[in-house]
Amino acid sequence: MNYVISDIHGNYEKYKAMLERIAFSDEDTLYVLGDVIDRGSGGIKILQDMMLRHNVIPILGNHEYMAAKVLPWLMTEITMESVDSIDEDTMRGLTEWMNVGGTVTISEFSKLGKDEQQDIYDYLSEFEAYGEVEAGGRKYVLVHAGLMNFTKERPLWDYHVAELIFKLCNTNREYYDDKYVVFGHLPTKVLHAGESGMLVSELPYDKRCNEVFFKNKFIGIDCGCGYGGNLGCVCLETLKCFYV
Numbered sequence: 001m002n003y004v005i006s007d008i009h010g011n012y013e014k015y016k017a018m019l020e021r022i023a024f025s026d027e028d029t030l031y032v033l034g035d036v037i038d039r040g041s042g043g044i045k046i047l048q049d050m051m052l053r054h055n056v057i058p059i060l061g062n063h064e065y066m067a068a069k070v071l072p073w074l075m076t077e078i079t080m081e082s083v084d085s086i087d088e089d090t091m092r093g094l095t096e097w098m099n100v101g102g103t104v105t106i107s108e109f110s111k112l113g114k115d116e117q118q119d120i121y122d123y124l125s126e127f128e129a130y131g132e133v134e135a136g137g138r139k140y141v142l143v144h145a146g147l148m149n150f151t152k153e154r155p156l157w158d159y160h161v162a163e164l165i166f167k168l169c170n171t172n173r174e175y176y177d178d179k180y181v182v183f184g185h186l187p188t189k190v191l192h193a194g195e196s197g198m199l200v201s202e203l204p205y206d207k208r209c210n211e212v213f214f215k216n217k218f219i220g221i222d223c224g225c226g227y228g229g230n231l232g233c234v235c236l237e238t239l240k241c242f243y244v
Contacts, residue, residue: 002135002236004142006033006184007061009226010040010104015049017244018231026055031131033184034061034144034165038101039226044108044120051123060127061144061184062165066097067105068124074109075117101226129161136237138180145185150175174216182236184222187229188213191220212241 003022008015024030032050036058037043050056058064070093073086086094098106109117131142141147147159148167152175169175169183171191192209193200200208210229213220223232223243233242 001028004031005233007035007222010043012042012045014231030056033059035063037105038063043105058127069093071121141181171215171218180217182219187224188220
C-alpha cells in the first residue's frame with residue numbers, strides 16, 4: 001500500500017504510533033510531505049528513523065528548506081570569530097528559521113556528533129521537491145504546499161522549489177482533470193472552517209476539524225499535529241484516513 005502523511009513537526013511519538021496504526025511493512029511505501037522538524041522536540045529522531053527505511057520517501061517542506069540553508073554554518077565550530085563573521089544571508093535565514101519553531105531542532109542538532117550532523121544534512125539535501133504516484137486507479141501529485149502560478153500545461157519539473165513549499169493550493173478550482181493533488185502546510189482545520197464561511201479562530205476548540213480535507217481533487221493532510229491536533233494519514237489505494 002501507498003500512504004502519505006505530512007507536517008509531523010517533531011512529534012516522534014505520533015510518528016511511531018502512526019506506523020503502528022497502519023501496520024507499516026517493508027511492502028508498503030510512505031510519502032512524507034515535508035515539515036518533519038521544528039516545534040516538537042523529536043524532529044531529528046524522526047529523520048534518523050526515516051533514513052533507515054528504504055520505503056519512506058521524503059518530500060521537501062519549507063521547514064527543511066530553511067534548515068538546510070543554515071545547517072552548514074551550525075556544523076562549523078562556534079567561536080567568537082565564526083559568530084562575528086556570519087554573513088547577512090545566513091543570519092537572516094537563521095532568524096527566520098528560529099521564528100517558525102527551529103530553535104528546538106537546533107538544540108537537537110547541536111547534540112549530535114559531527115558525522116551524525118553530516119548525515120542529517122546530506123539526507124535533507126536529497127529531499128525531492130514533489131512526487132508523483134499512481135495507486136488505486138488514481139494518479140497523484142504530492143507537494144508540501146501547492147503549485148504557485150499553476151497551469152495545466154506546465155510540467156512539474158518547471159516549478160521552482162519556492163513555488164511548491166510556500167504557496168497554498170486554490171482548492172476552489174480543480175487543477176487537473178486526471179490527477180489528485182495531495183498537500184500539507186496549512187492545517188486542515190483552517191480549510192474546513194473556510195468551507196463554513198468562518199475563520200478557524202471563530203470556532204470553539206471542540207468544533208475545529210483536524211481531519212483530512214477533500215475537495216475538487218485536492219486532499220489536504222496537515223491535520224494540525226504541530227499545533228496539538230492530529231497526525232493524519234491517507235492510504236492512496238483506498239482513500240481511507242487514519243489518525244493518531
